[in-house]
Amino acid sequence: MKFICFECAREYPVAHPVIYRCECGGLLDTVHDWRHTDAEQLRRLFDMRRADRHTPLSGGVWRYKELIHPSLPIEHIVTKYEGNTGLYEHELLRRYTGVRRLWLKAQSENPSGSFKDNGMTVAVSHGLWLGWERFACTSTGNTSSSMAMYAALAGKEAVVFLPAAGVSLNKSLQTEAYGARLLRTEGGYDEGIRFLEQYAGQLGLYVCNSINPLRIEGQKSIVFELAHDLRWKLPDWIVLPGGALSNASALGKGLEELHRIGLIESLPRVAVIQAQGASPFHAMLRSERRQLHPVLSPDTVASALNIGNPPNWPKALRYAIERTGGVTASVSDEDILAAKSVIDRSGIGCEPASAAAVAGLRKLVADGTIGPDETAACILTGHLLKDTEAIVKSLSAGIPAGRYPAAAATAIRLDAEHVARALQA
Known part of the structure; x- marks a missing residue:
């Protein structure tokens, strides 16, 4: 497993000091070597893990560890058994x-x-393996609440750059409840991403947005x-x-x-x-x-x-x-x-x-x-x-x-006649 620039094909090791783009400006892509992979053996392994409960590899993400991050030590996995969704x-x-x-x-x-948990468990676990203490993202809501949850689970600090407008109150409250430091910013998601790409290293922040290939x-x-x-x-x-x-x-x-x-x-x-x-x-x-x-x-x-x-x-x-x-x-x-x-x-x-x-x-x-x-x-x-x-x-x-509409309806008297009339409306 290695990182390869999506544009110029330059290679980087997975434990490389964290960068999110190649020197040429291209995004990094994670590349695996599947040449000696046995599909039938993997099916049996995944079925076996699916029957487990409360082990690091029993969730709907780390069950497929060999296809996601085979080199990550299990003791660094930060998981809430995400996946396993209906x-x-x-x-x-x-x-x-x-x-x-x-x-x-x-x-x-x-x-x-939200679906962000599937990726965030891997990004935060990788950052923990590399020794990071402060995890950051810019977000319209789902990314921030997911990152804040996993950072809290790992006992680390979460810093969130949240647009001042256009973010659901529910999502920002959820993020705060997990203990993240929220920084309301001018501009939107796009400006936040540009800022983190430029200054995250200088500020000691490990970026958990999707520019992170993990x-x-x-x-x-x-x-x-x-x-x-x-x-x-x-x-x-x-x-x-x-x-x-x-x-x-x-x-x-x-x-x-x-x-x-x-x-x-x-x-x-x-x-x-x-x-x-x-x-x-x-x-x-x-x-x-x-x-x-x-x-x-x-x-x-x-x-x-x-x-x-x-x-x-x-x-x-x-x-x-x-x-x-x-x-x-x-x-x-x-x-x-x-x-x-x-x-x-x-x-x-x-x-x-x-x-x-x-x-x-x-x-x-x-x-x-x-x-x-x-x-x-x-x-x-x-x-x-x-x-x-x-x-x-x-x-x-x-x-x-x-x-x-029933949630916003005018209150009615609680007797059989009035209830019957309301049900016929």
């Missing part, structure tokens, strides 16, 4: 999207409530576990939201590795869904450019997608789009909130960014990109309670939201 089918959602069969992988069930390695486990859940036979499509594009990069990379090793027989296609107010990756591909033009003022109800200059777009382009024959789509806030209401009514629930995946799948079926006879899995990235402001917005906008 995989759900629901007829309401299948009919809503229009595919033959649909699964939803609820990464919202992770310990901090974050990507951990997030691959989402697709590893999905394949394991489905007995190593994946659906035709995997559909996920795209903000910083770390997940698109990770899942595309993970799929390629599963296929190369022989754990799956064929590659599914990946669909990356962005919100219309923050869709520079989709705009790039639609125009057939190969250089991303940032959105200077991203704006979407899906706060986790409110990123105008996604740092991982070159990796997402190669791994999710080019290698799998993937596609992108852009959906409106109205489409996102409408899909969210259906996901919530199904009993699964999610934050708006997650709902972008279901809204995007519905759109891709409607325009013929995905056929009605095909199968799909949508990745739900964040918990319903991550962004309660969005529920209020969906009600005030008049978007159907199942039984939510």
Whole structure:
């Protein structure tokens, strides 16, 4: 295992003093040697670990340690047994999207409530191995709460650069509750990333954003576990939201590795869904450019997608789009909130960014990109309670939201006649 520059192929050892970009400016990629890997032996090993409880390798990330960070000493693993998330089918959602069969992988069930835990356990564990004391990130909310949780678990300090606007109150409160030091900053996520890339070393901060290649390695486990859940036979499509594009990069990379090793027989296609107010990756591909033009003022109800200059777009382009024959789509806030209401009514629930995946799948079926006879899995990235402001917005906008209006209804007298009348309304 080694780090290789994504642009010029210069090599760095995994225990190298931490850098996040090559001297040429390219992102670092983690490369493994799979030449002597036995797929059948790995299947048996993963099945055995899945039956374990409360061991460092029993969670849904470190179960696949050989495919993620084989050289990390087990005693440095910081884990809350993340992963092991639910995989759900629901007829309401299948009919809503229009595919033959649909699964939803609820990464919202992770310990901090989002998919970020899959990558953060690896990034923090690696930083602990290297001896770091202060862990940092810039965040629109999910990254910060996940990093703060793992830093606290490891007994280390967490420093979070949080945009002054556009971040869910729930997420910032969760981050503070874990003991992180929050620095409210001018500008957004993109400015925060640029600052950390320039000054993190000088300030003694170990960066846990997705420019850290170990974050990507951990997030691959989402697709590893999905394949394991489905007995190593994946659906035709995997559909996920795209903000910083770390997940698109990770899942595309993970799929390629599963296929190369022989754990799956064929590659599914990946669909990356962005919100219309923050869709520079989709705009790039639609125009057939190969250089991303940032959105200077991203704006979407899906706060986790409110990123105008996604740092991982070159990796997402190669791994999710080019290698799998993937596609992108852009959906409106109205489409996102409408899909969210259906996901919530199904009993699964999610934050708006997650709902972008279901809204995007519905759109891709409607325009013929995905056929009605095909199968799909949508990745739900964040918990319903991550962004309660969005529920209020969906009600005030008049978007159907199942039984939510009852929460805001005028109080009634508690007698049989009045209750019966309310139930008929």
